[in-house]
Amino acid sequence: MIDPDNETDLVPVTDGAIALINLESARRRAWERFSRDPNREGIAEGLFEQEQLTAQFLGDAGSIDRLETMVSQLDEADPGSGRTALIHAQFSSLTHRFEEAREHLSAAARRGAPPEAVNRLALSIDQACGTRQEQVLESRRRLAAASGRLDELVPLAALLADLREFTEADALYRRALREYREVSPFAVSWACFQLGVLWGELVPDRQPNRAAQWYRRAISYLPCYVKARVHLAEILSSAGQVLDAEALLVPAVASGDPEVRWRLADALTADGRLVEAEAHLEAARSGFERLLERHLLAFADHGAEFYSGRGNDARKALDLARINVANRPTLRALEQAYAIAVGAGEAAAAEEIRWDATNRWGRTQAFQLSPLARGESA
Structure with a gap:
């Protein structure tokens, strides 16, 4: 059992400040190499990963703009390749343009992109959109069983959390930490953060103190x-x-x-x-x-949360929540939209959203555990 308050349970990884310096140095070198030769094997792929880490952990939305520039330059340098189509699909998925991502992914498959990479991204897109959940769960379990790696266990745990299988999700996150044998603080910090979200936001009986312990652990690995x-x-x-x-x-x-x-x-x-x-x-x-002006779909849910609270614009919040639901009608997205509609006094909109949720998710166990099943906001 991993205890977030027990210093002896810390996973031995590279110091977070050093890892950040290394990431920034690698990212700058990769941009230099990409500008000289965008078609060089592995350069764009590595650069994409480094910018994605920068966005995920440092909160740098400029990374998305830089990746958009990179994709445009790759389009000019190598427009017809499976590699370019695959990176296009990754970028579209990152910015939550999921239909566009699927189109690029189909093009990547036709143009000879590695099938494993195509299948993994397709799996991630389905999971993000809440589609084909039984098949996605089966695939996630198979991948996790085959490798036992943190980068397979954490997405499986996240899916189980979406399915309201909280006990198993918690056990898998902890297993990912316990069995981690590499040195990246980014990976273990990510798993700790997900545990914080699980206990602070997802379980019906939220446990903020427990969540805070995991967030502190995430920051201890990666102060940035x-x-x-x-x-x-x-x-x-x-x-x-x-x-x-x-x-x-x-x-x-x-x-x-x-x-x-x-x-x-x-x-x-x-x-x-x-x-x-x-x-x-x-x-x-x-x-x-x-x-929201530059990357509406990527930030619609965050914008909806802001405007429904301190942003003080209930109509805008509901519009953004509906945009998010239309893009990826997950149960969590529908719960957010319903809560915003109720909070805004939009009874007709709330009932419409609840009907949509019941129609899409009513036969699932996750829905039975959702506040929507009882007509309540989360």
Whole structure:
């Protein structure tokens, strides 16, 4: 059993600050090599992975813009290859343009892209959209059993969490940490963060203290992990520990992630510093507007959450939640849209969303455990 409060349970990995320096150095070198020869084998693929890590852990939305530039340059340099189509599909999936991703993936398969890479991305897209869940679960179990690797166990655990199999999901996340034998702090920090989300947001009886322990563990591996800092700060603010929340968030402001500013505004408001809070709230609003203008589908759910709360625009929140549902009608997306409609006093919209959820998910065990089955918001 992995105990997030027990220092002796720490997985031995590369120091997080060193790993970040290494990532940044590798990313810059990869851009230099790509600009000289975009067709060189492995360069674009490695660059994609490095920018994805930068976006995921450092909260740098600029990574998405840089990847968009890279894909455009690859289109010009090597337009008809399976490799280009596959990277196009990866980028479309990253930005939640899932129908477009499937089209590029079909092109990649026709043009001879590696079948394993094509199949893995197709699996990820189906999981993100909540489609073919029985087949996806079977495939995830088979891949996890074959390798036992963290990068196979964590997606399986995430799927089980979506299916409301929380006990098994928790066990798999912990197994991924226990059996990890590599040195990347990114991987173990990711697993810890997912455990925080499981206990802080997904289980019916939320356990914020337990979630906070896992977020702290994620940050201990990777101090730059912006989303872990944001989630932990949210818990601390709710518990009245506003100065601790502020201390977590201030170093992350430079990331440009608007959620940092949003949660900092919450902490400052709770501390009575209303002028400072308003400045951060306006910066958060501007940040979300920029992200939604450039990458609407990638940030529709986050935007909906913001505007339904401190963003104070219930109509915009509901519109964004509906856009998210139309793009990927997962049970979680439908729950968010329903809660926003109820909170906005939009009874007809709420009932329409609940009917849609019942029609799509009503026969599943996950739906029976959902607040939607009882006509409640999460």
